[in-house]
Amino acid sequence: MKVELAQLAGQDSDTVNNLRRALAAIAACASDTQLIVFPETYLMGFPAVDTVARVAEPLDGPAVQAIEQAARERNIAVVIGFAENDNGTFYNTTLLITPQGIALRYRKTHLWPSERGVFQAGDRFATCEWNGVRIGLLICYDIEFPETARALAQLGAELIIVTNGNMDPYGPTHRTAIMARAQENQALALMVNRVGAGTGELVFAGGSTLVDPFGTLLHEAGREECQFRVELDFSQLAAARADYRYLNDQRIRLPGEVIEHADGRRELLIG
Structure with missing residues (x-):
């Protein structure tokens, strides 16, 4: 699978600017790119308590619809974050959008302190199958909790995609975390x-990465804007799982109700 990582700057509470840049990045993808991934809440940036009601949009809002149209026109899948308005409740949400429409929605379950009071935490983890690969989504702070990626592994995830909005001085924390999450779940991971x-004195740390199922860092971006392509080798899954499988050998499984949907999505409810 050929994937492009769009490590971009953004403007908080400025959907017009961010959407324009996202559409330009999609248009710039190589003709054989199958998937492009953007940062956390990229479409709106990070809203504040006094701006979230103005900038957040529903699932069928104009920003998401514009990305859906671009995905159809380019025959490409897009993973992108946005501020979701669900009838007046706001979520930090990431979508997997394919040329056929929205395949997966994930609402961030572990909110960073500055997000509390702005967003509501999600209540489930989810995966779907796309192009023969089971994909799960996480968002930023989520990956500092081993249970989040393990929940996706229990749902069959082979590829974990993390939309990130990590800032200084915490860049090294997420570098370590994404490598650990990939290794301990024997899955490929993109961040x-x-x-x-950003707003105030925030400076975002970059460092977008691809990690193999052994926890090896295969590609890592610097701190500047870039859009670069990687190729995912899913034969590494079989190699990593050949002699042992952590998921089979674990003694304690995460609790929660598993829901199997007719369209192939799997969800683990966490309450």
């Missing part, structure tokens, strides 16, 4: 972070 200045 795409934002760069540049």
Whole structure:
């Protein structure tokens, strides 16, 4: 699978600017790219308590619809974050959008302190199958909790995609975490972070990465804007799982109700 990582700067509470840049990045993809991944809440940036009601959009809002249209026109899948408005409740949400529409929605379950009071935490983990690969989504702070990636592994995830909005001085924390999450779940993992200045004194740390199922860092971006392509080798899954399988050998499984949907999505409810 050929994937492009769009490590871009963004503007908080400025959907017009961010959507324009996202559409340009999709248009710039190589003709054989199958998937492009953007940072956390990329479409709106990070809203504040006094701006979230203005900038957040529903699932069928104009920003998401514009990305869906671009995905159809380019025959490409897109993973992108946005501020979701669900009838007046706001979520930090990431979508997997394919040329056929929205395949997966994930609402961030572990909110960073500055997000509390802005967003509501999600209540489930989810995976779907796309192009023969079972994909799960996580968002930023989620990956600092081993249970999040393990929940996706219990749902069959082979590829974990993390939309990230990690800032200084915590860049090394997420570098370590994404490698650990891939290794301990024997899955491929992609993480795409934002760069540049944010609101106040925030500076986003970049370092977008691809990690193999052994926990080896295969590609790592620097701190500048870039859009680069990687190729995922899913034969590494069989190699990593050949002699032992952590998921089979674990003594304690995460609790929660598993829901199997007719369209192939699997969800683990966490309450």
